[in-house]
Amino acid sequence: MLKTLQNNLAKKILVLVAIPLVFQIIFFGAFAVLLQQTEEELLKEMHSREVTAQLNAVFNQLISAIISGMLCYGLDPKDNKVRLLGERQAAKKAEMELQLVNPNQPRGSVFWFYIPKY
CATH class of the missing domain: 1.20.5 (Single alpha-helices involved in coiled-coils or other helix-helix interfaces)
Structure with a gap:
């Protein structure tokens, strides 16, 4: 009887430890995936900012050329x-x-x- 009680207690302790451990592993796995996705999105955002900055510079030069042409040849x-x-x-x-x-x-x-x- 004492042995069955110890086995029963060991099973309960194992369940009490295993269930939170499984949830923690799932949580950290999901956290790692989300962190990787965030880093990828950050790289995409940085690339988009660089492209936008270059396009902005091109448009500024284009507008400057148009304005200087208008000033040179009249409006x-x-x-x-x-x-x-x-x-x-x-x-x-x-x-x-x-x-x-x-x-x-x-x-x-x-x-x-x-x-x-x-």
Whole structure:
């Protein structure tokens, strides 16, 4: 009887120790998986921040180029048309003057690289 009581007590103690131990192992396993997923997400976030920073730099340069072009050529599209027409007329005038000086020069080959003065 004493032996069966000791066996019964040993089983109860084993159950009392084994059940929390199993739950702790499951808990730490789940914790390790979640920690690994968190580290992977952190790496993805860092990569996304780097890409965003590079895109931001590209867009800043693009906007700076657009603004400097607008300041250089004017903000109104009508002004650009007037400026381009003036440049064409000046190029034609220069070509006609050169034709007077050198009549053997083929027409349309003069000042293809014409740079206007502002």
